[in-house]
Amino acid sequence: MRRLLSYTASLPITSFGLLLLRIAFAGLLMVHGYDKIVHYNEMSQQFISFAGLSPALSLGLLIFAEFFCSLFVLVGLFTRFACVPVIIAMSVALLSAHDGDVTGKGQAATLFGVAFLTLLFTGPGKYSLDAAFYKH
Template identity: 45%
Template sequence: MTYQTNLNLKATDFALLFFRIALALMMLVHGIPKLLTLFGDAEIQFADPMGLGMTASLALAVFAEVICSILLLLGLGTRLAAIPLIITMLVAILIVHVPDGWGRQELPTLYAVCYVVLLLTGPGKYSLDHIFLKNKKSKIA
């Protein structure tokens, strides 16, 4: 049975739950220090790759890495929450870490690929998205 290719939806939904939670927790490790910096007393020193200002750039990164990661964790608005995370990782890959080479681009590339997977698959059955959609469908019927 190990080598069968039939799709097991229950296992897939559990894998998506595990994937979402692990990915969100890993990104929160990057986002929470940025959140503390944003609301801390120290002067903000952050990359400003788009010319928005360091504070605005940091706020956008915090929104993606903290708020959107929490939404992924809950499976709430998963596909929409993945979009700012993808954009943030693309900025890191294509602008911020270009001079640093592949060694510094590898991690944001891996995150971006994972977020694209969630954008394409959605959160799976074990999510608030599924619960709310199920309730909405039952009210319509």
């Protein structure tokens, strides 16, 4: 009982929690990215232009973040690096597309951003490809 209540990131339950976080949020975000891949031609004409980039390029970068980076996070490979494009994409979505409305129409972007920010700080846990490949 003492071990269960102690604070340590090395507990198996902590790594299991990080695994659940990765599967849930990366899996859900991949669905958004996949939808954008499937409807790329229709969406690329009407997508927002961010920082002077064309709508098609902005959409391509969002697909990279939502689908491919989420795939890396899901399996726990290059997790911290893969979180960065997602955090940037969710920040842009929240501030540009959703006008900073964190509790209304920008709530999903806020939740995804916070989840991936958490994974950036914690890493993927020991149930990940990162842990398997980069044992100390």
